[in-house]
Amino acid sequence: MSDVRLLDRSEQQVSAATEGSALSLAAKLPDLVVAAKEVASSVVHGVHGRRRAGIGETFWQFRPFVPGESAAGIDWRRSARDDRLYIREREWETAHTVAIWIDRSPSMGFISSLARQSKIDRALMLGLAAADLLVRGGERVSLLGLTRPLATRGIIPHFVEAMLIEERTPGYAPAELPANIVLPPRSHAVLISDFLTDPAALAERIRLLAARGAHGHLVQIADPAEETFPFTGHTEFLDVDSNARLRVGQAESFRRDYIARLTAHREAVKQAARQSGWSFLPHRTDRPASEALLALRMRLETDNPGIAR
Structure with a gap:
């Protein structure tokens, strides 16, 4: 049987009294932040870390002129070398905006002996490391509903401070769904959560975020x-959102039905993403965090070839 526990609120929150400052949260993120910066350094090329045609000042390449294009882009000096006309292309240098949301609701405090860390710690690591990676790639990144888009290399302490301020607000309660806002056209969203919520409510929130054409990615x-339900014998289950308890004598007898319901719920979450053209990326806390970060970067590149490269 697997040992499990829930982190209490004092463990889930980052307290200024115990940590000293917002900067100390970065120190709590073990290898992933360092790994993300190393990955970013290895892939960032050019002004904004990407190599594709677009609006900018930096020369990229010459390519043959295509009939119907504006003659303003023709490089006459290069064209004079042979019998063809050539266009002088420049690198794309327009930063994209990515909004990141990190679920800090009670269910995220779950951790078992099979995991490397709690869900909340893994979500924070991925969210902050992704922000750092994106900024290093030339993008502007915001913490959804908490900060404006930023392009500063010190993005991690900015995000941590914003979360600290929110948690100190009287009456604060972490939400299971992202902020009820509409994202600008051509922006991107990264939602990191266990998504143990009503799929219909999630689908509606995604539709709102994407109402003006924003693209997005769910990281579960x-x-x-x-996922494996390794419980056997007498087991007590606790509801993280209430005082409800369930005691069962043979927990293993519930495994098949549990896994079937979990599979159905995950499919409903995937469908909520697909309805708005968003992607879905599952990640388990017994796997290296770098796997999810790299997979997310690839999703962002696939969604828009210029972003995060």
């Missing part, structure tokens, strides 16, 4: 015990 964080 799961503990291995949540």
